[in-house]
Amino acid sequence: MEKIELQRNPTKPSNPERRSRIKIAFDLDGILIDKPPFIPKRLLEWAFKGGDGSKLHYRFPKTKLEQWIRKLSHFYLFRPPIRKNIEVVRRLAKDKRYELYIISARYSFLKKETEVLFKKWKINNFFKKVFLNLENKQPYIFKAEILETLEPEVFIEDDPLIIRYVLPKIEKTKIFFYYSDPQAAKKLSGVSSVSSLKEIDFSAR
DSSP states (O other): OOOOBOOSSOOOOSSGGGOOSEEEEEOSBTTTBOOOTTOOHHHHHHHHHSTTSOSSOOOOOOSHHHHHHHHHHTSGGGSOBOHHHHHHHHHHHHOTTEEEEEEEEEEGGGHHHHHHHHHHTTOTTSOSEEEEETTOOOHHHHHHHHHHHHOOSEEEESOHHHHHHHGGGOTTSEEEEEOSOHHHHHTOOSSEEESSGGGOOTTOO
16 A cells, blocks of 8 residues: 555556456445444534534534544544455455555544554555545545545445445445445435445446
8 A cells, every 4th residue: 555645646547448347445434444342323423523424514623622532532442443354455455357446534633543443454555546635625525636636436335425425426336335334325415325345336337
């Protein structure tokens, strides 16, 4: 894995028609790394989005105390790997047909925690590039900017608000909504919904 960084302008292929490898972009938290156990969903929604989590807005913790709490909640022992999905990524990483990326909206103050997590859970060699939100933009804006330039064939995301925002901007990308609540999957149209990465045929273009 290359050094974790925000690359403002991912390199576009000089000739898209000749691009041979299939680019697959993953969100990190909720897809490969689980959410903190024993913390109510409503509390997480408030901490990350404010309110009930239904609006397209994400809170940036401005005080040192808020950032310390957020850093603690991202300590690797509180963020266990989703092993069934890690195994799929491990297999894809060994296959030369694919090129793997992480697009995570984690803010800049979580860079160290993210680097430690990648090493501890031994996923640091799976990805060509890890994009972090080091400029602390609104997550949906950050992800849209990266996706529009990176142009992956596949993108997997677990936040329906972000999916609705990026969907019309990346029409050539196949988006999968990763869900834990079947009711949430029923409310999101225009994308495929999965509860495991094993359900995706990554070879299909």
